[in-house]
Ligand code: ZN
């Protein structure tokens with residue numbers, strides 16, 4: 001269970017914080033449910049409302065915590081009860097997730113909770129989520145080790161004649177088989193000239209001799225995401241794509257070696273961009289160098305040309321340079337790192353020197 005102390009200290013006027021979104025509820029409570037209402041009161045008391053589908057699991061989950069659990073009935077009066085509870089608790093300013101609610105949902109709550117003032121706190125919650133606890137880092141490291149395991153086994157599967165969809169399916173099966181509790185995102189597999197599309201959807205194209213195969217994939221473990229990309233060759237690589245591979249690899253290694261706490265997102269991006277530029281492929285590196293991960297696959301902070309925020313200790317960041325040349329192909333190599341005060345830890349263990357199958 002995490003506290004919302006930092007939200008109350010960022011918003012002095014706040015009497016309570018209402019957390020409705022699935023991800024933020026999971027973030028604070030560690031309890032996964034598609035429905036629930038989490039309320040933090042400024043005095044430190046925490047209340048969690050859920051329905052019969054989750055009630056027994058919630059009783060077990062919160063048994064040794066100070067969280068007070070409430071059961072939602074099967075009628076529309078539940079939010080009236082929450083409103084009454086907030087009024088009885090002398091709440092007049094209620095924090096809510098402006099980043100998560102739809103306009104329609106927000107209007108409904110505002111109409112129902114008539115006497116309360118709504119204070120947008122979604123950005124502050126995302127700010128808190130940026131800096132990971134050791135428990136979160138451990139979950140992400142576990143997700144990444146599952147993803148590395150799937151990469152190891154896919155090398156025995158890829159051959160001339162299998163399709164991009166076959167490879168995506170096998171990777172996803174292996175991630176589940178190795179203990180992943182879900183997928184972090186839809187698997188990307190791009191072979192041959194399809195490799196020039198950074199986020200290509202896998203197709204029924206068959207792998208041909210000489211193809212580069214780019215795979216971008218990640219397991220989820222207890223809600224937390226991992227993310228990696230490798231490009232491997234089947235048969236003798238095309239000379240230009242092989243050269244591109246060496247440039248991307250050099251840029252990626254250089255960035256990982258030199259990234260550090262306190263560096264801005266733009267400075268981080270430049271570490272790889274300068275090498276790609278110097279080798280004549282600057283215009284073909286068309287996205288930011290990296291992003292954070294957590295409960296979402298793309299989180300703040302980012303490594304990109306206009307991102308001036310500095311990297312703090314205990315943030316996660318991917319380093320994923322790529323070069324994409326239309327009608328030729330593409331290469332991307334991506335590792336997932338933890339930034340620490342005095343060092344950078346690479347959670348990705350898979351081989352990245354050129355692999356020819
Ligand atoms: Zn990725």
Ligand code: ZN
Nearest residue numbers: 227318320334
């Ligand atoms: Zn990524």
